[in-house]
Amino acid sequence: VERLERIALSAGSRLRWRTPVSALIGALLLSGALALGGGSALLVWGLAGLARWPLRAAALAALYLAPGLVLLRLLWPRSRPLAPLARLSLALGLSVALPPLLLLAAQLVGLRWGGAATWAYLLLSLMLNVGFWAVDFGSISRKANVQDPQFNISLDGAGLALLGIVAATLLVRLYAARDLHVGLLGDSYHHTLMVQLLIDNGGIFHSWQPYAPQATFTYHFGFHTNAALVNYLTGLDAIQSVILTGQIMNALAAPLLFSLAVALGG
Numbered sequence: 001v002e003r004l005e006r007i008a009l010s011a012g013s014r015l016r017w018r019t020p021v022s023a024l025i026g027a028l029l030l031s032g033a034l035a036l037g038g039g040s041a042l043l044v045w046g047l048a049g050l051a052r053w054p055l056r057a058a059a060l061a062a063l064y065l066a067p068g069l070v071l072l073r074l075l076w077p078r079s080r081p082l083a084p085l086a087r088l089s090l091a092l093g094l095s096v097a098l099p100p101l102l103l104l105a106a107q108l109v110g111l112r113w114g115g116a117a118t119w120a121y122l123l124l125s126l127m128l129n130v131g132f133w134a135v136d137f138g139s140i141s142r143k144a145n146v147q148d149p150q151f152n153i154s155l156d157g158a159g160l161a162l163l164g165i166v167a168a169t170l171l172v173r174l175y176a177a178r179d180l181h182v183g184l185l186g187d188s189y190h191h192t193l194m195v196q197l198l199i200d201n202g203g204i205f206h207s208w209q210p211y212a213p214q215a216t217f218t219y220h221f222g223f224h225t226n227a228a229l230v231n232y233l234t235g236l237d238a239i240q241s242v243i244l245t246g247q248i249m250n251a252l253a254a255p256l257l258f259s260l261a262v263a264l265g266g
Contacts, residue, residue: 046171059233066125068094073132085159089255099225103203112202118232170251196238198228
């Protein structure tokens with residue numbers, strides 16, 4: 001009995017330490033990333049950009065969260081509730097995967113994709129999320145002493161650490177690319193060309209005219225459709241949309257790796 005008590009006390013002590021230690025690690029990682037990325041100048045630049053383009057920032061955040069949350073609500077089994085942070089992380093990955101499927105489906109039915117379709121897609125996703133949350137919240141509120149995991153938005157130390165890492169990654173990537181007029185290296189030219197053709201043709205294309213004498217398109221286009229949707233939402237040209245989308249994709253790697261770790265290790 002004494003041995004079991006010692007084990008229980010030791011485990012409880014470890015659990016008590018886990019949250020502050022994780023928060024401390026997150027704070028150190030965020031501080032280190034900010035220091036390497038430009039320190040106070042980075043934070044000032046980030047806040048100034050957010051104040052200058054709040055609608056763009058909100059639209060991009062919705063683009064990479066709202067559609068994925070809808071899919072999770074429709075497809076994820078309710079018997080296996082997701083922690084809030086895992087749900088948000090998975091929603092990011094699903095939201096990235098949807099644009100190429102949407103444009104492919106639009107091509108198959110002969111629909112031209114553009115700014116109006118992108119905003120309709122985004123607004124529909126937001127409306128569905130609000131509807132789902134209203135229905136779920138109403139059903140939960142009618143049941144006394146029942147807690148639904150998807151309404152638990154509290155963050156532990158690990159959650160704060162992850163948010164710090166994602167914020168630092170996104171800020172550092174955007175800050176490093178702030179003065180780029182075109183994408184770096186030779187392949188950026190070709191990726192930008194494909195994004196421009198998607199915009200020009202209102203979706204998946206076959207002819208590369210007037211930029212090149214090809215009449216077939218067999219390249220994978222997931223990144224390019226995401227950049228095209230960024231163009232439709234922000235009004236940035238294809239060149240800047242490619243640069244911005246590249247930095248966003250880099251930052252999204254962190255929460256998706258978190259989701260993988262949760263899935264493998266519980």
